Structures are given as C-alpha cells and as structure tokens.
Amino acid sequence: MRWACLLLPHLAMDGVLRGFADPAAPRVLVAGPAQRRVLQAANPAARAQGLKPGQALAEARAVARGFAESECDPRELGQWQRLLAAWAYRYSSQVSLHGGNALLLEVAGSHGLFGPWPRFQARLRAELEELGFRHRIVLAPNPFAARALANAHDGLAVDADGLRAALARLPVQRAGFAAETAAAFARMGLRRLRQVLALPRAGIARRFPPAVLQHLDRLLGGEPALLEWYRPPDRFDARLELGYEVESSQALLFPLRRLTADLAAFLAGRDGGVQRFVLRLEHEGRADTALEVGLLAAERDPALLFEIARSRLERVQVPAAVRALALHADELPAFVPAHRGLFEPRVQQAVPWEQLRERLRARLGEDAVHGLRVHADHRPECAWRGESVAETARPTAPATTAPRPGWLLPGPIPLRGAVAQVLSGPERIETGWWDAADLRRDYYRLRTRLGQDAWAYRPAATGDKRGEGREGGWMLHGWFA
Amino acid sequence: MGAVVAIDALLQERRVWKGRPFAPVPGAQPTGHAALDAALPGGGWPQAALSELLLPCDGIGELRLLWPTLARLSQAGGRIVLVAPPYLPYAPAWQAAGIDLRRLLVAGGAATAPRDALWAAEQCLRSGSCAALLCWPLQADDRALRRLQVAAEAGAALAFATRPLAAARNPSPAALRIAIDAQPAQLRVLKCRGGLAPVRPIPWVVD
Numbered sequence: 001m002r003w004a005c006l007l008l009p010h011l012a013m014d015g016v017l018r019g020f021a022d023p024a025a026p027r028v029l030v031a032g033p034a035q036r037r038v039l040q041a042a043n044p045a046a047r048a049q050g051l052k053p054g055q056a057l058a059e060a061r062a063v064a065r066g067f068a069e070s071e072c073d074p075r076e077l078g079q080w081q082r083l084l085a086a087w088a089y090r091y092s093s094q095v096s097l098h099g100g101n102a103l104l105l106e107v108a109g110s111h112g113l114f115g116p117w118p119r120f121q122a123r124l125r126a127e128l129e130e131l132g133f134r135h136r137i138v139l140a141p142n143p144f145a146a147r148a149l150a151n152a153h154d155g156l157a158v159d160a161d162g163l164r165a166a167l168a169r170l171p172v173q174r175a176g177f178a179a180e181t182a183a184a185f186a187r188m189g190l191r192r193l194r195q196v197l198a199l200p201r202a203g204i205a206r207r208f209p210p211a212v213l214q215h216l217d218r219l220l221g222g223e224p225a226l227l228e229w230y231r232p233p234d235r236f237d238a239r240l241e242l243g244y245e246v247e248s249s250q251a252l253l254f255p256l257r258r259l260t261a262d263l264a265a266f267l268a269g270r271d272g273g274v275q276r277f278v279l280r281l282e283h284e285g286r287a288d289t290a291l292e293v294g295l296l297a298a299e300r301d302p303a304l305l306f307e308i309a310r311s312r313l314e315r316v317q318v319p320a321a322v323r324a325l326a327l328h329a330d331e332l333p334a335f336v337p338a339h340r341g342l343f344e345p346r347v348q349q350a351v352p353w354e355q356l357r358e359r360l361r362a363r364l365g366e367d368a369v370h371g372l373r374v375h376a377d378h379r380p381e382c383a384w385r386g387e388s389v390a391e392t393a394r395p396t397a398p399a400t401t402a403p404r405p406g407w408l409l410p411g412p413i414p415l416r417g418a419v420a421q422v423l424s425g426p427e428r429i430e431t432g433w434w435d436a437a438d439l440r441r442d443y444y445r446l447r448t449r450l451g452q453d454a455w456a457y458r459p460a461a462t463g464d465k466r467g468e469g470r471e472g473g474w475m476l477h478g479w480f481a
Numbered sequence: 482m483g484a485v486v487a488i489d490a491l492l493q494e495r496r497v498w499k500g501r502p503f504a505p506v507p508g509a510q511p512t513g514h515a516a517l518d519a520a521l522p523g524g525g526w527p528q529a530a531l532s533e534l535l536l537p538c539d540g541i542g543e544l545r546l547l548w549p550t551l552a553r554l555s556q557a558g559g560r561i562v563l564v565a566p567p568y569l570p571y572a573p574a575w576q577a578a579g580i581d582l583r584r585l586l587v588a589g590g591a592a593t594a595p596r597d598a599l600w601a602a603e604q605c606l607r608s609g610s611c612a613a614l615l616c617w618p619l620q621a622d623d624r625a626l627r628r629l630q631v632a633a634e635a636g637a638a639l640a641f642a643t644r645p646l647a648a649a650r651n652p653s654p655a656a657l658r659i660a661i662d663a664q665p666a667q668l669r670v671l672k673c674r675g676g677l678a679p680v681r682p683i684p685w686v687v688d
Binding site: 351352353355356357359360363364368369370371372373374375380383384385386403404405406407408409410448450451452453454478479480481 | 537538539540541542543544545548560566567568569570571572573574575576577578582583585586587588589590591593597600601604605607608609610611663664666
C-alpha cells in the first residue's frame with residue numbers, strides 16, 4: 001500500500017481566488033459577527049502588506065489599504081473539497097477526505113496506469129495547478145504517516161524502510177496530536193517525534209489518553225487504516241460567488257470557464273459525460289436567470305463544454321447585475337468517446353458533424369436547427385415535417401407525383417402583381433375534414449410578369465376554412481424556384 | 482516584313498503566345514446542366530470555393546440549378562446545410578428532386594439575424610463536415626463574402642450564396658458568379674476563376 005497525501009494549505013483562499021481573473025491582487029478572507037470581523041486568511045500580496053490571519057478587520061484596515069475582502073464561507077470549503085475528491089477519484093478508487101484540508105489517495109494500484117511515482121506526482125501537481133489550488137504532496141506507506149509528514153514536507157516520498165526515520169525527525173507540534181497533548185509534550189521538553197517514540201509505552205498509556213498511543217501506532221503502520229471512502233455523487237453542483245456585480249457577459253466568461261473546467265474534471269473523475277446542464281445567474285434581489293444547455297450526446301471535453309455554455313450565455317440579455325454563477329448537472333450518462341481511425345484523413349480545423357450541430361443549436365436556438373421529412377398528407381402545409389436532428393433513421397413517405405414547389409411560404413399571401421400566364425392547373429386539393437382544418441383549393445402554376453414561377457390557388461367556392469383569399473384573387477403559396 | 486519566319490521558330494522562342502484550351506480544373510463538381518458545364522472552366526462548380534447566384538427575384542429556377550448537384554452529393558453521403566433560407570424548403574419537392582433528406586439540415590430561418598446566419602455559414606464551411614452549403618446573406622459585404630470563400634477553402638466544401646442581382650455591380654471574392662435572368666430565361670456567367678467568362682448567355686430552360 002502506498003498512500004499519497006495531497007495537502008491543501010490554502011484551500012479556502014485558493015477556492016475564493018479562483019473566481020477572479022487576477023489572483024495576485026491583495027485579498028483577505030473575513031469571518032465573524034459584524035462587530036468583530038476577523039481575518040481568516042490572506043493571500044501572498046496581502047501578507048506582503050502586513051496583513052495576517054487572526055487580525056481584526058479594523059486593525060487590518062489601519063495597517064493597509066487597497067485590499068479586497070471576501071466572506072469566508074464554510075459551505076464553500078466543503079464544495080472545494082468535494083470537487084477535488086471528484087477530481088482525485090480519477091486517479092484512485094480509494095480517496096478519503098479524512099485529514100481536514102487534505103486528500104488521501106491509495107496510489108499503489110494506480111502506477112500501472114499513470115507511471116512511476118515521479119511522473120504520476122508531476123501530473124497531479126500540474127492538474128492541481130491548473131485547477132488553481134496550492135498544494136503539498138507526500139507519499140508514505142500508510143495514510144496517517146502521509147498526512148503527518150505533509151505537515152512538514154513537500155515532495156517527500158518514503159517507503160516502509162525509511163518511514164520510522166522520517167517520522168522520527170518530525171517536530172512533535174506537527175505530528176497531528178491533539179493540541180493539549182502536543183502542549184504537554186512540549187512542556188516535557190520533547191521537540192521531535194523521535195523522543196516521543198523513545199518513551200516507554202506504559203508511561204505514555206498512564207499519562208495520556210488512549211488516543212495518543214493509537215495515533216503513534218497508526219503513524220508507524222501498526223494499525224490498519226479504516227477510512228471513510230469518498231463516493232462520487234450522481235449530480236454536479238458548483239457555485240462561484242463573484243464578490244462584485246458583473247454587468248457584461250464578457251466579464252462572466254472567466255468564472256464560466258472555471259465552472260465548465262470543474263465540470264469536466266468531475267466528469268473525467270467518474271468517467272462520465274454530461275448531456276444537459278443548467279447555468280444559473282444569481283442576481284441581487286430578484287429571481288435567478290436559468291440557462292438550460294442541452295447537448296445531443298454526452299460530452300466531457302472542457303473546451304467544448306465551455307464553448308457551448310458561452311455561446312448560450314452570449315445569446316441572453318442579462319436582466320440585472322450578476323452576483324454569483326452556478327452550474328448544476330443532473331443528467332450524467334456514460335460517456336462513450338468517439339473513436340477515430342489512426343490514419344483518417346482530416347481537413348485542417350475539422351469539426352465533427354455532431355459537434356457542428358451542437359454549435360449551431362447553441363447559437364441559433366434548439367428549434368431553429370432541424371432536418372426535413374415528407375409527411376403523408378395532401379394538405380401542402382402538412383406535407384412536411386421539421387425533424388429533430390437527433391433522429392437519423394426515419395422512414396420516408398412517398399412524395400406526391402404532382403409537381404410541388406421548392407419553396408413554400410409560411411402561410412398563403414395574396415399574390416401581388418399581374419399574372420402573365422397560367423402554366424398548368426387547376427389541381428384540386430380538397431381534404432382535411434377530419435381535424436377541422438379542411439381546405440378546398442384549386443392550385444395553379446403561374447408565370448408572373450417578372451418571370452417568376454408561382455404556385456398559387458384560388459379558394460374553391462365553399463368550405464375552405466383556411467383559404468382567406470378574396471373572391472377571385474390569387475393566393476400565393478410557393479415558388480417553383 | 483519580307484522575311485519569312487517559320488512559326489515553329491517563333492513559338493520555340495516564346496515570342497508568340499498561343500492560346501490553349503483550358504485544362505480542366507481537377508475536382509470540379511458537374512452542375513448537372515450540360516450547357517452550363519460546357520461553359521465553366523472546370524466543367525462544373527469550382528470545388529472548395531464560393532459560388533454566387535445573383536437573382537432579380539425569387540422563384541426563377543435558382544433551386545433547380547442546384548438540385549442535381551445537391552442530389553448527387555447527398556446520395557453519396559455528403560451533408561448539406563441550408564443556412565437561414567428565405568422560405569420553407571418544401572420537403573416533397575426536395576425529395577422528388579432526388580435529394581436524400583436525411584442528409585439535409587436546415588439551420589435558422591428567414592427570421593435569423595444576418596450576423597448569426599453568416600456565423601453559421603462560416604462554421605459549417607470551416608468544419609469540413611459539410612459537402613455543400615446554401616446561404617442567403619442579406620447584408621453581405623466584401624469582407625463577409627471573403628470569409629465565406631476562405632472558409633469554403635479551409636473546409637473543402639461547395640458554398641453557394643444567393644444574392645440580389647443588384648449586387649452584381651460590386652466586385653466579389655467569389656470564385657464563380659452567375660446571374661440568372663428571368664426574361665429571357667438565361668444564365669450569365671459574370672466571373673469564373675481559372676478561365677474567361679463566356680461572352681454569350683447560356684439559355685436556361687426551366688421545365
């Protein structure tokens with residue numbers, strides 16, 4: 001067993017910072033009641049101004065100026081932890097959130113897929129960097145040792161032989177004991193874990209609660225690790241508080257990219273795709289704007305998800321300033337990657353047909369993109385159907401043998417201009433009695449003075465409920481183009 | 482003037498330019514209309530390029546000009562996209578013309594904003610997954626048409642833009658420009674890349 005501990009020392013701060021395009025600007029996290037606001041965390045730029053956690057906000061304002069404040073929300077902390085666990089689930093089936101701001105991964109079984117530890121570790125670091133979280137990574141033979149060693153080290157990898165020596169050097173204060181235990185050890189003059197390990201067990205058992213010996217045993221791997229494993233949920237929820245009012249959809253693109261990248265990382269972790277998700281723009285003092293983003297097939301490519309969400313976002317009029325952005329996905333079907341031939345000739349910048357349709361649907365609207373089908377009905381208005389593009393195999397009805405125009409007007413309109421010639425006709429269409437949309441028309445093919453080839457009708461004397469034509473007037477219904 | 486010069490010698494020295502029949506442009510797509518094919522330099526629509534159809538009004542045979550090509554492409558499995566057509570493409574007629582409707586996609590309608598329509602047309606052409614694209618750009622300037630032309634090259638697709646006849650006065654980056662006249666019914670090739678436009682109009686008999 002080999003355990004990696006991914007310690008996230010600045011989880012709350014990083015989680016907030018990733019909502020902003022300029023994480024280098026000074027920013028502090030504040031919590032506490034209105035009378036006594038206390039700094040919970042400060043980013044490096046804020047620390048450079050002399051701000052540090054534990055300071056009262058009033059004091060901080062006296063010391064420095066020009067720093068931004070964000071509310072420290074414990075619920076958000078849980079959200080970041082779950083996101084990272086979902087991400088880590090891709091690398092190991094045994095992921096635990098046991099150690100506070102840390103992830104514990106069993107990685108012995110993952111080496112076959114992700115290579116030897118140095119390469120695997122580099123990959124973890126690169127992806128954490130990409131997600132925007134500062135981190136320390138330590139590898140050890142058991143999860144408790146990995147967690148304790150991560151308190152003092154970064155990049156350390158110890159095996160079973162080196163474990164005792166590595167633990168012996170660990171300062172007692174950082175070995176993960178309860179605060180009063182650590183204080184008691186300090187009063188006894190014990191600085192390093194080596195000195196604690198050298199104490200007789202009976203003495204420790206007499207002076208300290210049983211948890212202390214148990215912790216020592218766990219660190220050395222004497223006691224098996226019983227951890228609660230993370231299980232990826234069947235839905236994705238993420239929310240990004242913007243901390244300021246955003247009026248333009250351009251300014252929403254950065255947080256949107258974050259959310260879709262998080263969604264993609266989550267999907268990669270559970271090896272799934274997303275078919276439909278909702279983007280929610282939260283406003284101050286009014287109902288949220290919800291944007292439904294639907295896809296034809298399950299997808300999980302971060303660039304594609306971002307592009308589709310973005311084109312959807314750019315099409316809406318945002319009614320008010322946006323305070324927060326949330327993304328929910330309930331439909332998470334299995335993802336089947338499209339397979340491609342190795343030597344398939346592809347045009348430069350080629351986009352697969354399905355992806356092209358998605359793009360068109362996202363920008364033009366879902367109903368505006370459709371196929372065509374012939375419908376067996378004699379009424380010209382009913383002889384065709386728009387077809388959802390998702391369907392591929394459809395039976396084709398036999399077309400009528402009578403000549404039909406290539407263009408049909410959305411509805412008949414009076415034909416303006418003089419008719420030069422009647423080319424053919426009449427063709428009587430009299431049908432539709434069964435659904436109260438019956439019509440009775442005599443269709444002609446006409447040549448207009450301009451040389452156009454028109455399909456027009458005269459309503460037959462009675463019974464046409466749709467023929468709004470005046471007596472004797474031509475109603476234009478299509479063009480033989 | 483008196484000296485007799487052998488014509489072979491002049492040709493050898495390249496002092497006399499000799500007109501030759503154009504070598505057919507490889508990969509051109511036959512239009513399905515023999516008279517038009519004969520007049521076009523490649524014997525058909527220029528491949529991977531924009532062709533412009535200039536009409537005085539709707540309903541004078543613009544679809545019947547394109548249908549044979551679209552039918553052939555769709556039956557060979559190619560995808561055809563109509564971006565923002567001005568009317569409803571009437572399915573029975575398109576099917577009767579031999580077009581495989583399963584290969585046809587309509588993107589947007591007459592109400593689609595011109596900007597969106599141009600965007601969609603460019604996306605389709607550039608994607609490389611469409612065999613032919615028909616669009617009706619309303620406010621197409623020189624720049625927009627050039628984008629379509631470049632996109633058609635990038636995606637190796639046949640692009641057709643239908644525009645009002647009044648646009649014929651302005652130059653265009655399209656590889657082929659054909660004006661359709663209603664009276665008399667004829668086609669005028671205004672520009673064709675890779676050859677000289679035929680002087681005579683081509684009689685256009687619509688059935």
